[in-house]
Amino acid sequence: MKLTIIGTGYVGLVSGACLAEVGNDVFCLDLDADKVAALQAGRIPLYEPGLTELVQRNLAAGRLRFSTDVAAAVAFGTLQIIAVGTPASASGEADVSQVWQAARAIGQHMTDYKVVIGKSTVPVGTADQVKALIAAELAQRAVVVPYAVVSNPEFLKEGAAVEDFMRPDRIILGSEDERATLLLRSLYQPFQRNRERLLLMDVRSAELTKYAANAMLATRISFMNELANLAEVLGADIEQVRHGMGSDPRIGYDFLYAGLGYGGSCFPKDVRALRHTAAQHEVPLRLLGAVEQVNRQQRLRLVAKLATLWGGDWQGKRLALWGLAFKPNTDDMREAPSLAIIEAVLARGASVLAYDPVAMPATRALLGEQIGYADSPMAALHEADALLIATEWKEFRSPDFEQMRALLRAPLIMDGRNLYEPKRMRELGFVYHGIGR
Numbered sequence: 034m035k036l037t038i039i040g041t042g043y044v045g046l047v048s049g050a051c052l053a054e055v056g057n058d059v060f061c062l063d064l065d066a067d068k069v070a071a072l073q074a075g076r077i078p079l080y081e082p083g084l085t086e087l088v089q090r091n092l093a094a095g096r097l098r099f100s101t102d103v104a105a106a107v108a109f110g111t112l113q114i115i116a117v118g119t120p121a122s123a124s125g126e127a128d129v130s131q132v133w134q135a136a137r138a139i140g141q142h143m144t145d146y147k148v149v150i151g152k153s154t155v156p157v158g159t160a161d162q163v164k165a166l167i168a169a170e171l172a173q174r175a176v177v178v179p180y181a182v183v184s185n186p187e188f189l190k191e192g193a194a195v196e197d198f199m200r201p202d203r204i205i206l207g208s209e210d211e212r213a214t215l216l217l218r219s220l221y222q223p224f225q226r227n228r229e230r231l232l233l234m235d236v237r238s239a240e241l242t243k244y245a246a247n248a249m250l251a252t253r254i255s256f257m258n259e260l261a262n263l264a265e266v267l268g269a270d271i272e273q274v275r276h277g278m279g280s281d282p283r284i285g286y287d288f289l290y291a292g293l294g295y296g297g298s299c300f301p302k303d304v305r306a307l308r309h310t311a312a313q314h315e316v317p318l319r320l321l322g323a324v325e326q327v328n329r330q331q332r333l334r335l336v337a338k339l340a341t342l343w344g345g346d347w348q349g350k351r352l353a354l355w356g357l358a359f360k361p362n363t364d365d366m367r368e369a370p371s372l373a374i375i376e377a378v379l380a381r382g383a384s385v386l387a388y389d390p391v392a393m394p395a396t397r398a399l400l401g402e403q404i405g406y407a408d409s410p411m412a413a414l415h416e417a418d419a420l421l422i423a424t425e426w427k428e429f430r431s432p433d434f435e436q437m438r439a440l441l442r443a444p445l446i447m448d449g450r451n452l453y454e455p456k457r458m459r460e461l462g463f464v465y466h467g468i469g470r
């Protein structure tokens with residue numbers, strides 16, 4: 034099939050590369066000329082396991098192309114997949130201006146049947162507005178061209194994006210147009226393995242499903258973080274509680290890890306956007322208000338603990354920080370808990386020496402030399418008064434504890450991801466604080 038992806042960010046690039054991999058002819062449009070030039074040369078502007086090989090292979094095979102040419106992009110695909118950003122605006126509302134821009138471009142240039150597919154996460158009603166915007170552009174041009182608008186939200190996770198796209202748990206399709214539904218069924222047929230994974234529903238329900246899923250996962254995380262704080266004062270261990278809870282199939286093990294709160298480009302903005310939509314319709318989502326509040330506090334949980342340990346005396350202290358990215362296997366720093374931690378530590382007058390296997394360039398672009406960057410986890414410990422772990426990268430799981438103790442000025446570990454066994458750490462001579470244990 035010939036298809037166009039509008040917006041070649043995380044979702045657009047992964048979708049485009051995966052759809053090309055199964056044999057489609059894919060045209061990726063982006064307005065960012067530098068990004069497009071890099072992609073044309075096979076350079077990927079983000080860190081995502083497996084993506085570089087996938088893009089290079091499909092570029093070489095001629096199934097994948099990158100361009101800034103809007104007219105050519107609209108002319109190319111029968112399917113026009115909108116995957117532009119929908120960041121939070123100051124009020125928390127999703128800013129859908131990039132979606133409007135994409136819709137207008139389609140209306141301005143289309144000359145034959147198009148299925149416009151909303152893949153960006155957008156408030157309920159956006160597909161209807163996209164439809165109206167295209168209609169207005171066609172009216173302006175005084176032409177009649179048939180088209181359908183459907184909703185097909187994306188559920189991939191950063192760090193496992195290629196795998197998630199290639200083997201989705203489910204594909205949500207909001208479509209009220211039979212011809213469009215048939216085309217999308219055949220587009221996704223190669224990704225369905227042994228069973229039907231495509232759930233067909235009306236457009237508004239599909240748009241809401243995306244927010245509902247992210248809000249539910251964020252709720253589980255805040256629930257566990259709040260419970261962890263209780264476990265700590267009760268002398269229980271949240272890790273053991275997590276195992277006990279997860280073994281009930283009605284609860285399940287996924288997304289029950291207590292930690293430093295959720296970050297990333299989606300949970301924070303989507304929870305906010307859903308609350309905003311609800312408030313607009315005077316249906317307050319009280320639970321989600323608490324989910325956000327718990328999350329904000331959780332990011333600084335270990336800084337607050339450090340404050341009780343260090344008292345008011347932070348001047349001249351140095352914190353070693355392992356992990357900057359909001360989660361492992363990505364260099365994405367959007368809403369990373371590490372940023373809130375760094376800000377609080379610097380504000381109190383201490384310094385930070387950080388190490389992250391991939392996110393240091395992205396952090397430097399944001400923070401410059403406000404913090405130091407180490408070449409290795411061990412180098413970050415040099416003359417540090419404590420180590421704080423903010424991201425559970427695999428390479429932090431089994432370090433040389435003897436060497437760590439020798440390097441740290443004080444053997445204090447604040448483990449925001451519960452990587453180690455508290456008892457063992459104490460036996461090794463560390464003062465060890467995890468989350469909820």
Ligand SMILES: NC(=O)C1=CN([C@@H]2O[C@H](COP(=O)(O)OP(=O)(O)OC[C@H]3O[C@@H](n4cnc5c(N)ncnc54)[C@H](O)[C@@H]3O)[C@@H](O)[C@H]2O)C=CC1
Binds near residue numbers: 068189190
């Ligand atoms: N990042 C993720 O893991 C996931 C994101 N989503 C949703 O997918 C959408 C896209 O997210 P990301 O890929 O992270 O965004 P992003 O910000 O990484 O990429 C968006 C891209 O669109 C381009 N763009 C903006 N306006 C354009 C236009 N009019 N024409 C062509 N290109 C344009 C930008 O230059 C940028 O490269 C958002 O709605 C997000 O909520 C959904 C699932 C997962």
Ligand SMILES: O=C(O)[C@H]1O[C@H](OP(=O)(O)OP(=O)(O)OC[C@H]2O[C@@H](n3ccc(=O)[nH]c3=O)[C@H](O)[C@@H]2O)[C@H](O)[C@@H](O)[C@@H]1O
Binds near residue numbers: 189289293294360
């Ligand atoms: O809409 C989106 O963009 C995506 O948002 C999340 O994906 P992502 O943000 O890439 O990463 P997650 O693995 O979900 O982690 C999000 C945050 O929650 C935290 N988390 C996750 C799981 C857990 O048990 N505890 C926990 O604190 C992570 O550390 C991270 O900061 C969803 O998992 C995807 O399904 C969705 O498509």
